[in-house]
Amino acid sequence: MILIIPTITISIELPGGRNMENDIxxxxxxxxxxxxxxxxxxxxxxxYNMCCYMLKNKEDAMDxxxxxxxxxxxxxxxxxxxxxLSTWIYRITYNTCIDFIKKSRNDVSIDDVxxxxxxxxxxxxxxxxxxxxxxxxxxxxxxLSEDFKAIIILRDIEGLTYNEISEILNIEVGTVKSRLNRxxxxxxxxxxxxxxxxx
Amino acid sequence: MSYEKYIDKLMSNENExxxxxxxxxxxxxxxxxxxxxxxxxxxxxxxxxxxxxQRFISTVAxxxxxxxxxxxxxxxxxxxxxxxxxxESIENYGNNKGDDNNKNDGDTEKTVSEVKGLKDDKxxxxxxxxxxxxxxxxxxxxxxxxxSSISDEKNNIYKMSTDSFKILQKxxxxxxxxxxxxxxxxxxxxxxxxxxxxxxx
Numbered sequence: 001m002i003l004i005i006p007t008i009t010i011s012i013e014l015p016g017g018r019n020m021e022n023d024i025x026x027x028x029x030x031x032x033x034x035x036x037x038x039x040x041x042x043x044x045x046x047x048y049n050m051c052c053y054m055l056k057n058k059e060d061a062m063d064x065x066x067x068x069x070x071x072x073x074x075x076x077x078x079x080x081x082x083x084x085l086s087t088w089i090y091r092i093t094y095n096t097c098i099d100f101i102k103k104s105r106n107d108v109s110i111d112d113v114x115x116x117x118x119x120x121x122x123x124x125x126x127x128x129x130x131x132x133x134x135x136x137x138x139x140x141x142x143x144l145s146e147d148f149k150a151i152i153i154l155r156d157i158e159g160l161t162y163n164e165i166s167e168i169l170n171i172e173v174g175t176v177k178s179r180l181n182r183x184x185x186x187x188x189x190x191x192x193x194x195x196x197x198x199x
Numbered sequence: 200m201s202y203e204k205y206i207d208k209l210m211s212n213e214n215e216x217x218x219x220x221x222x223x224x225x226x227x228x229x230x231x232x233x234x235x236x237x238x239x240x241x242x243x244x245x246x247x248x249x250x251x252x253q254r255f256i257s258t259v260a261x262x263x264x265x266x267x268x269x270x271x272x273x274x275x276x277x278x279x280x281x282x283x284x285x286x287e288s289i290e291n292y293g294n295n296k297g298d299d300n301n302k303n304d305g306d307t308e309k310t311v312s313e314v315k316g317l318k319d320d321k322x323x324x325x326x327x328x329x330x331x332x333x334x335x336x337x338x339x340x341x342x343x344x345x346x347s348s349i350s351d352e353k354n355n356i357y358k359m360s361t362d363s364f365k366i367l368q369k370x371x372x373x374x375x376x377x378x379x380x381x382x383x384x385x386x387x388x389x390x391x392x393x394x395x396x397x398x399x400x
Binding site: 031033036037040041044045048049052053058061062065066069070073074130133134137138141152155156157158159160161181184187188191196197 | 200202203205206209210214216218219220221222223224225226227228229232233235236237239240241243244
């Protein structure tokens with residue numbers, strides 16, 4: 001069987017800082033598992049982070065991450081290099097998370113219950129230490145709607161540009177900006193509501 | 200801490216907040232995530248290889264099963280030799296007809312119906328000869344009956360050893376009686392088959 005390798009011209013750096021993504025993609029298309037492992041190593045943290053925020057619990061995040069991984073493996077041959085590889089991976093991750101959410105919309109996870117309980121305790125005691133503060137912000141982000149969560153993750157946590165976010169979420173740049181403003185406003189309200197900050 | 204800066208800006212309703220200020224809130228993946236991912240890929244990859252060759256394997260397996268079944272069927276239902284021989288007989292009959300006309304032997308006669316009479320002869324793997332003699336030629340008839348076994352009484356078909364047949368041939372020659380070969384005159388198992396055609400005086 002003849003393997004047709006598409007010509008890809010990408011100049012993106014892996015999070016490791018090496019400009020070797022092009023070679024890695026070509027090797028992945030050829031079926032080189034070691035190259036694929038390199039790719040996964042570079043992106044698994046980003047994938048897991050997004051899944052973790054978007055989904056209810058860590059188990060779901062793990063499952064979704066694995067599914068993303070399979071999708072990358074399966075569809076890397078179709079990656080044409082029109083966008084950044086990272087953008088492509090984020091888009092797969094986002095879509096997988098949305099599918100997961102749709103599937104388990106009615107499920108109530110133990111993590112949610114624990115999160116709500118611990119939130120009550122902390123708000124009562126009003127302990128805002130560094131670690132607690134981080135946890136509270138995380139909880140508040142997780143409480144946002146999927147659209148707001150996604151945009152906060154991509155912009156404020158992952159630090160992506162408006163253009164990248166627009167490609168990942170498949171919306172206009174203007175929509176990205178307005179949605180980001182609304183998401184931040186929702187987050188501010190959540191933070192106030194949970195007692196992390198005061199008006 | 201950048202997230203504190205983020206909160207400050209958020210609370211002061213600043214429109215422009217730099218990207219990535221909450222990077223410290225990034226969830227760290229568990230250690231087993233990588234191995235789990237690679238394990239999943241490994242399984243998927245093996246499945247992919249199997250899928251790739253699935254059609255080829257299926258075709259080979261189907262061909263093999265077909266061959267085995269065909270072999271089994273052949274063993275259980277061997278081909279009917281008589282029919283094959285009859286076909287040959289008919290073909291030879293056609294070939295020999297021209298020769299007979301040239302010979303113009305009055306004592307030998309063959310018809311398609313006579314050949315068809317051999318259809319069910321199970322000994323037809325042996326050479327088949329037709330001998331057409333007058334009913335009054337008892338010495339020859341007796342010789343045939345004494346030195347052969349009856350294969351098909353209705354059609355006057357006899358099975359004779361090659362040695363006896365050689366003597367018969369000599370006697371027939373002496374009496375100028377023609378002998379016709381219906382199929383390939385090959386000796387098989389040391390026997391020949393004779394179809395005796397008795398003509399009225």
